[in-house]
Amino acid sequence: xxxxxxxLKKIKLLKHLPKSLNQLTKIKRHKHHPLLHHLHKKHGxxxxxxxxxxEYGPHSHVAMVIIKExxxxxxxxxxxxxxxxxxxxxxxxxxxxxxxxVILLPALNDxxxxxxxxxxxxxxxxxxxxxxxxxxxxxxxxxxLFVQIAVVAMIxxxxxxxxxxxxxxxxSGYDIALGNAMKIFVITIIDVAVLVSILFFTSIYAGLRxxxxxxxxxxxxxxxxxxxxxxxxxxxxxxxxMLFF
Amino acid sequence: xxxxxxxxxxxxxxxxxxxxxxxxAGTFLAIYTDKLLLIxxxxxxxxxxxxxxxxxxxxxxxRISSGLFLGVxxxxxxxxxxxxxxxxxxxxxxxxxxxxxxxxxxxxxYFTMGTLAPKIILLPVIAALLTDLIEIPLTWFATxxxxxxxxxxxxxxxxxxTSTGDVSSxxxxxxxxxxx
Numbered sequence: 001x002x003x004x005x006x007x008l009k010k011i012k013l014l015k016h017l018p019k020s021l022n023q024l025t026k027i028k029r030h031k032h033h034p035l036l037h038h039l040h041k042k043h044g045x046x047x048x049x050x051x052x053x054x055e056y057g058p059h060s061h062v063a064m065v066i067i068k069e070x071x072x073x074x075x076x077x078x079x080x081x082x083x084x085x086x087x088x089x090x091x092x093x094x095x096x097x098x099x100x101x102v103i104l105l106p107a108l109n110d111x112x113x114x115x116x117x118x119x120x121x122x123x124x125x126x127x128x129x130x131x132x133x134x135x136x137x138x139x140x141x142x143x144x145l146f147v148q149i150a151v152v153a154m155i156x157x158x159x160x161x162x163x164x165x166x167x168x169x170x171x172s173g174y175d176i177a178l179g180n181a182m183k184i185f186v187i188t189i190i191d192v193a194v195l196v197s198i199l200f201f202t203s204i205y206a207g208l209r210x211x212x213x214x215x216x217x218x219x220x221x222x223x224x225x226x227x228x229x230x231x232x233x234x235x236x237x238x239x240x241x242m243l244f245f
Numbered sequence: 246x247x248x249x250x251x252x253x254x255x256x257x258x259x260x261x262x263x264x265x266x267x268x269x270a271g272t273f274l275a276i277y278t279d280k281l282l283l284i285x286x287x288x289x290x291x292x293x294x295x296x297x298x299x300x301x302x303x304x305x306x307x308r309i310s311s312g313l314f315l316g317v318x319x320x321x322x323x324x325x326x327x328x329x330x331x332x333x334x335x336x337x338x339x340x341x342x343x344x345x346x347x348x349x350x351x352x353x354x355y356f357t358m359g360t361l362a363p364k365i366i367l368l369p370v371i372a373a374l375l376t377d378l379i380e381i382p383l384t385w386f387a388t389x390x391x392x393x394x395x396x397x398x399x400x401x402x403x404x405x406x407t408s409t410g411d412v413s414s415x416x417x418x419x420x421x422x423x424x425x
Binding site: 147156167168 | 246248
């Protein structure tokens with residue numbers, strides 16, 4: 001019998017399995033209980049399945065578990081987005097008068113956030129696979145990832161800028177001068193280039209530090225990079241609009 | 246160095262889907278600028294509101310996908326305790342986070358412009374409820390459908406949900422404006 005009242009010898013027998021699985025739901029979430037290890041070893045149930053049963057088993061309140069775990073992160077993400085929004089709100093009159101930029105805003109936010117997620121998850125996998133060299137800039141896989149993301153980012157940024165300038169011509173007869181069209185195109189390219197570079201180097205710096213501390217970079221890098229993307233995109237966009245217009 | 250490989254194609258096509266949704270949402274914003282964006286505090290609210298939808302629906306789809314792969318969620322269109330719990334959580338999270346965003350926008354407009362606009366708190370909450378009506382069943386059906394067709398929903402649902410989430414959120418905000 002262990003501290004939590006579970007009889008570890010009993011659960012080694014298959015006939016006690018359903019009861020043992022129910023007991024999983026009573027274990028506090030942050031505890032790495034030996035019961036999980038025993039069930040995995042003795043009954044060959046994958047650790048992921050055991051984790052799922054522990055979190056969302058028949059005796060747990062599924063909605064409450066999810067809300068408890070997700071709310072803090074969602075509120076933090078909202079605060080960061082709101083901070084980015086403060087910058088745009090300050091130049092609102094100017095910003096809403098440039099219709100293509102209004103059309104581009106959600107697309108840019110999505111795009112840059114997605115690049116943050118891709119870079120973070122791919123870098124985390126590379127760190128786990130020990131692919132990243134001590135001199136990280138000499139790692140061919142990292143160079144390839146950077147070039148791929150940069151190329152996709154430039155193509156999609158250019159494409160979305162052009163589409164965003166064409167749409168208002170058809171929807172509201174918006175007449176855009178060549179000079180302004182060039183400015184919008186350049187703003188989009190600079191915004192995406194600056195943020196992709198920031199995201200890439202922040203991911204590497206933070207990822208290496210987190211990995212050295214024997215933590216899983218997956219759990220930290222995605223929230224860090226998506227937050228930088230949200231806040232950064234709107235702040236950089238506001239700055240560029242003030243500079244160019 | 247191989248640049249134009251399978252990874253490049255996957256990233257590129259998922260981004261095209263994501264941009265498509267973002268541009269549609271942006272077009273709605275541009276058409277209804279006078280009704281939406283000119284409201285004080287709206288530029289603080291909208292980016293967070295759009296992002297929240299993707300985050301909530303994305304994690305909902307990801308949990309259902311994990312459940313499907315582990316066998317604890319059956320690939321059938323009937324609601325089990327686990328699915329219902331997930332749906333309730335996604336709905337409630339949407340309402341709580343929307344109200345929070347509304348409060349931030351309200352505080353900002355009050356302290357910087359001296360404008361009292363309580364409407365900005367209620368607006369995202371109603372919009373979140375309306376968006377939930379579309380997004381939550383859509384996420385559930387699409388995840389199950391993709392799994393039944395032999396796809397990994399994790400690879401497809403992310404960009405799909407950010408696109409649909411952007412469009413339905415902006416429409417939700419516009420309908421909420423009409424209601425209020």
